[in-house]
Amino acid sequence: MSESRRTVDARGQACPQPVILTRKALAEGGFDLLEVLVDDASSRENVVRFAGYASCVVEGVAEEGAVSRILIRPAPAAPAVVPGRVFAAPAPAPVRVPAVPAAAGTTVLITAAGIGAGDEQLGALLMRGFLYTLTEAEEAPARIILMNGGVRLAVAGSDALVNLVRLAERGVEILACGTCLEFYQLKEALAVGRVTNMYEIAGLLLQGRTISI
């Protein structure tokens, strides 16, 4: 028997739409294999990551020009066959809300390029000082999430970049909001860390300790 397949065409869709469409399709179920088409590198990464969080298996990612074809096998449902009994087709397995595993450690959330309201130059100076101090701290945070104007810190030409790179070298994960990078047209300029989405950000903020700057 051939496998049933459903295709989600998320080409041309902005973040986080591809993840939302993938999530919706997985929640509806009724197929053996889900094929998601995206035409953007960060959408591809976000969909693959989401599939992992939802306990699905990513069977492959095929690149066809600018388009990525992601094959996702949904998480197995409860035992479908019990000897001696015939079951109707199992109800689609509920997709788990993406819990982010291993979110131990402190998360630092930075939502602006400077610290606090007031003079912009002072705010930027304080931010540089703060990030430098983190590089010197005995215990580094597990991750830094950059949102809104905060993504400007991680792009080429930023004064704070050198310290974010040092933190990354120390094992601190630097996560930049994809929507924000796209909004400011800085996607190509991201110089440290990786692009993330609201699902991952919300998951991380809801677990463990978060310090908001």
Next chain:
Amino acid sequence: MTGLLATFRTSHEALRAEQTLKGGGLAVELIPVPRQIRSDCGFCLLLEAPGAALEAERLERLRACGGQDVWRVTVIPSPTSSRKEKRYERIP
């Protein structure tokens, strides 16, 4: 690593000195003043200065752009942690 650290009277002076020195091709870093040092302003400039000749030249440049006190910085491995410690010695 050995380097030089200069304090300034105000953060505006520190920022201005950073621009001047960077404009002159020096790789300087604006950082919070370390706990071991007292200064009127919370930020200072740090730059690498290996060797006596470079140190003398950079010391002069730091002073020329408003450096208040200048300290020689030596990085030493910490006996108690994996982090490196810095030793600060004030240059009269």
